[in-house]
Amino acid sequence: MTWAFIAALAALLVLPLLPALRGPAVARDRAEADRALFQAQLAELERERAAGRLSETAYRDAVIEVQRRLLAAPAPEPAQTGSRAPLVAALIAIPIFAIAFYMLRGEPNLPSASFQARQEAGTRDELLLRQLRERLAGMPQGEVRRQGLILLGNAERSRGRRSEAAAAWQEALEAGFDPGLAADLSELLLELGRHAEAAPLIARALAELPQDPRLRFLAGLAEAAAGRSANARAAWQALLNDSPPNAPWRPLVEQRLRSLP
Numbered sequence: 001m002t003w004a005f006i007a008a009l010a011a012l013l014v015l016p017l018l019p020a021l022r023g024p025a026v027a028r029d030r031a032e033a034d035r036a037l038f039q040a041q042l043a044e045l046e047r048e049r050a051a052g053r054l055s056e057t058a059y060r061d062a063v064i065e066v067q068r069r070l071l072a073a074p075a076p077e078p079a080q081t082g083s084r085a086p087l088v089a090a091l092i093a094i095p096i097f098a099i100a101f102y103m104l105r106g107e108p109n110l111p112s113a114s115f116q117a118r119q120e121a122g123t124r125d126e127l128l129l130r131q132l133r134e135r136l137a138g139m140p141q142g143e144v145r146r147q148g149l150i151l152l153g154n155a156e157r158s159r160g161r162r163s164e165a166a167a168a169w170q171e172a173l174e175a176g177f178d179p180g181l182a183a184d185l186s187e188l189l190l191e192l193g194r195h196a197e198a199a200p201l202i203a204r205a206l207a208e209l210p211q212d213p214r215l216r217f218l219a220g221l222a223e224a225a226a227g228r229s230a231n232a233r234a235a236w237q238a239l240l241n242d243s244p245p246n247a248p249w250r251p252l253v254e255q256r257l258r259s260l261p
Helices: 002-022 030-050 056-071 085-105 115-137 143-158 162-175 179-191 195-208 213-225 229-242 250-259
Strands: none
Touching (some): 115 143, 143 162, 143 179, 179 195, 179 213, 213 229, 213 250, 229 250
């Protein structure tokens, strides 16, 4: 009975996608998809505020966070269209293989994990992190070690250890400069109040990507943190002048401009 219910549920989840496969394909680039996601998130936040589940302060902070993430999104790429045959095959094959695999290995009647089990999982994660640090310590310089340092930085930041994450990313940048990683590190350094270290990284990244909105925003943030309000105002105003009217990061930049002394 349980297996029949799982199979029926999988089929039910696929059904809403079928009408979309019958219509003509519409090409959308990455920027349009980012804007659509941004608008959906804003609408959800507005509903939460209207329902009283979000205070005004929490609402504003959440909107700023959504805007910040959009600034960090990859640059848009040209839209592409293609055959729908792979999508159709995936819609059919994925549920079949998932159910077949679960029938072989799954146990739907098992209870959920206890607090102790989750605590043990966290301990295992820390053990894996320690092993990663030890492996990196004995690893020769090269691309493999650099990727390991980036992975370590991501893990450290996800656990709130920002100083450790900054150290890992700094070492990775020394092994090979990348503007995207430089932006991540600069943002982290600014959060830590280390604007003097962030500024040269931002300048170097901007030399490679002079029109990148995230880097331009961070450049203004570094100037503001250093007490150079006039420079920050000029950087952010230039970013607004070069941004389209519907750019989703405009409210964040405008708010920062208003906050300058």
